[in-house]
Each structure stands twice: as structure tokens, then as C-alpha cells.
Amino acid sequence: MADRLTQLQDCVNQLADHFCNSVGILQQYSPPSLFTGFDKSGSKSPSAPLEDYAQTFAKLIARTANDIDVLIDSLPNEESSLELQLNSLRKLELENQEAARRLEDSVRKGEILLEQVQGALHDIAQCQLRCQDTNL
Amino acid sequence: MAEGQGVSAFPLPPMQYVNMYTDDNVKRGRALPPPPIIPDTFMMFGANFNANDAIIRPLETQGFRRLHAHNYDHKRELKKLNHSILVNFLDLLEVLIKAPESQKRTEKIEDLNLLLIHMHHLINEFRPHQARETLRVMLEVQKKQRLEISEKFQKHFEKVKELLQNSLSSLPDDFSLDSKALVKSELLKAEIKSEPMAMDVEPCDHLDRMMCDIVDSM
Numbered sequence: 001m002a003d004r005l006t007q008l009q010d011c012v013n014q015l016a017d018h019f020c021n022s023v024g025i026l027q028q029y030s031p032p033s034l035f036t037g038f039d040k041s042g043s044k045s046p047s048a049p050l051e052d053y054a055q056t057f058a059k060l061i062a063r064t065a066n067d068i069d070v071l072i073d074s075l076p077n078e079e080s081s082l083e084l085q086l087n088s089l090r091k092l093e094l095e096n097q098e099a100a101r102r103l104e105d106s107v108r109k110g111e112i113l114l115e116q117v118q119g120a121l122h123d124i125a126q127c128q129l130r131c132q133d134t135n136l
Numbered sequence: 137m138a139e140g141q142g143v144s145a146f147p148l149p150p151m152q153y154v155n156m157y158t159d160d161n162v163k164r165g166r167a168l169p170p171p172p173i174i175p176d177t178f179m180m181f182g183a184n185f186n187a188n189d190a191i192i193r194p195l196e197t198q199g200f201r202r203l204h205a206h207n208y209d210h211k212r213e214l215k216k217l218n219h220s221i222l223v224n225f226l227d228l229l230e231v232l233i234k235a236p237e238s239q240k241r242t243e244k245i246e247d248l249n250l251l252l253i254h255m256h257h258l259i260n261e262f263r264p265h266q267a268r269e270t271l272r273v274m275l276e277v278q279k280k281q282r283l284e285i286s287e288k289f290q291k292h293f294e295k296v297k298e299l300l301q302n303s304l305s306s307l308p309d310d311f312s313l314d315s316k317a318l319v320k321s322e323l324l325k326a327e328i329k330s331e332p333m334a335m336d337v338e339p340c341d342h343l344d345r346m347m348c349d350i351v352d353s354m
């Protein structure tokens with residue numbers, strides 16, 4: 001799911017879309033209205049549309065507007081402002097460098113130990129080779 | 137998804153340009169240098185772009201009329217805009233019902249346009265904040281990962297040291313051959329020391345005796 005700001009932008013665009021669509025569809029599918037005072041009522045009775053477009057669109061628009069309100073409420077306040085963020089960024093940078101230094105230290109210790117072990121293994125292997133030579 | 141040989145949705149790559157960057161050319165240094173850095177303003181698709189702009193937050197007073205005060209609370213303004221948009225839409229419907237072809241219709245549409253643009257502008261003003269938050273969260277995750285890795289590494293390190301110490305302590309039980317060899321050479325040294333007088337009489341004898349001992353033990 002996209003982040004809140006993108007969701008908010010999408011909702012606003014959706015609201016505008018609903019406005020356009022509702023006006024267009026209602027204008028297209030509306031039954032013709034009778035002139036006042038003009039008594040020529042044709043035999044054609046306005047066929048009631050199967051779906052009540054007006055109500056559907058009203059519901060959609062209201063729901064989208066409500067969604068926008070909820071999303072606006074979920075945005076962070078002004079209190080977590082610029083200085084706070086910059087401060088926490090600086091602090092985090094220092095802590096990160098400290099953690100990196102610690103990691104480097106332990107890796108170096110491990111490498112030293114590895115070298116020692118490899119040296120010992122090398123010596124053992126050479127002794128073994130020499131013993132094999134003298135035995136043969 | 138017609139990715140066949142002759143049917144491609146995209147234009148072909150500029151082969152005359154690409155062919156100048158062969159390996160030979162690059163090695164000889166004859167390939168073209170990269171294009172220079174673009175100066176401040178440039179045109180893109182017919183619109184002007186200024187690289188020096190505070191692109192993140194251009195002021196609205198550049199293009200449109202401004203509807204909110206100068207120190208404002210984003211959330212409240214956004215909510216007010218949301219309600220204004222709905223009210224204006226209802227007004228638009230009224231205008232359409234009563235006098236569709238009048239000028240008020242275009243005015244209402246312009247109002248609606250302005251309100252929507254304001255809404256998007258306020259939302260965009262949140263974006264830098266979001267970017268900084270993302271950065272902060274990424275730094276925190278990195279720090280946690282580094283600390284975890286160094287802890288696990290430390291544990292492994294301790295285990296390896298323990299293993300080595302255990303194996304070292306279990307070694308001297310198997311020292312029999314070495315100790316015999318040591319004793320032999322020590323005995324020989326002791327013999328050499330205890331026979332300084334006999335050296336004059338038989339100068340090479342103790343060496344011969346050592347050789348005979350070694351050959352006997354083999």
C-alpha cells in the first residue's frame with residue numbers, strides 16, 4: 001500500500017474524478033423535465049433508471065471526502081518539526097559511526113585470531129610433512 | 137507484450153553514438169568525454185527548468201493566488217480546503233441547475249481548480265518532512281543491524297576461543313614421543329659435561345658414542 005501522502009493525493013484526485021463523472025452521468029441519463037404551465041404531457045413516461053445514479057455518486061463523494069479527512073488526521077503534527085528531525089538525524093549519524101567503529105574492532109580482532117590460527121595450522125602441517133619425510 | 141524482433145514499442149538505441157564507446161576506444165582514451173554539467177536553466181519538453189530553484193518547495197505566489205495565511209497549521213488548512221471543495225461543488229451544481237450557460241459557471245470552476253491546486257501544494261509541502269523521516273528510520277535500522285552483527289560476531293569469537301583452549305588443554309596428554317626425545321638429548325648433554333677429562337684421551341669418541349646411540353635407537 002502506498003505511503004500516506006500518495007494515498008492522500010490519490011484521494012484528492014479521486015474526489016475530482018467523482019465530481020466530473022457525476023455531473024456528466026447525471027446530465028446524460030437524466031429524464032427530460034416538463035415545462036411548467038405547458039400541459040403537453042407526452043405518452044412517454046420517464047423510465048425510472050435502474051440505479052439511482054445521484055444517490056450512488058453522492059455516497060461515493062461523501063465517502064471519499066471522509067477518507068481524505070481521516071488521512072489528514074493521520075498526518076504528523078507540526079511539533080515534530082524541522083529542528084527536531086535534524087537533531088535526531090545528527091545524533092543517529094554519530095551513533096551509527098560509533099556502531100560502525102565497534103563492528104570494525106570486532107572484525108579486526110577476529111581477523112587477528114584467524115591469522116594466528118592459520119599460522120599454527122601452517123606450522124603443524126610443516127612438522128607433519130617433516131615427520132613423514134624422516135619416517136619414509 | 138510483443139517483444140519480437142521487428143515489433144518493438146521503443147525507438148532503437150542510437151547506434152552511431154554507442155559504437156564510439158568500444159573497449160579499444162576507451163582504452164586508448166579516444167572515446168568522447170562525458171557531456172559537461174548542465175548550467176542553471178535548461179529546456180525540457182518545451183518547459184523551462186531551473187536547476188537552482190528550491191525545487192522542493194516553490195512558493196505558490198509564483199503562479200496562483202494564495203488562500204491561506206503565512207504561518208499556518210497544515211492539517212487545519214487541509215481540512216478547511218477539503219470542506220471548501222465540497223461546498224464549492226455544491227454551489228457549482230446549483231449554478232448548473234439554475235443557469236447553465238452563465239459566467240458564474242466558469243468562475244465556480246476556476247474556484248474549484250484553485251482549491252484543488254492548494255490542496256496538492258499543501259500535501260507536497262509534507263514531502264521533505266517525509267524524506268527526512270525515511271532517512272531517520274533508515275539510519276536507525278542500519279545502526280541496529282550493525283550492533284546485532286557485532287554482537288553475534290563477538291559470541292562466535294568467544295566460542296572459537298573456547299574451542300581453541302579446549303583443544304590446547306587436551307593436547308599434552310599425547311606428549312610421550314617428544315618427552316623421550318627430549319630426555320635423550322638431555323642425557324647426551326649430561327654425558328658430554330660429565331666427561332671433560334676423557335676429552336683429551338679420546339677427542340672424537342663421545343661424538344661416535346652419540347652416533348652409535350642414535351643408530352641403536354632407530
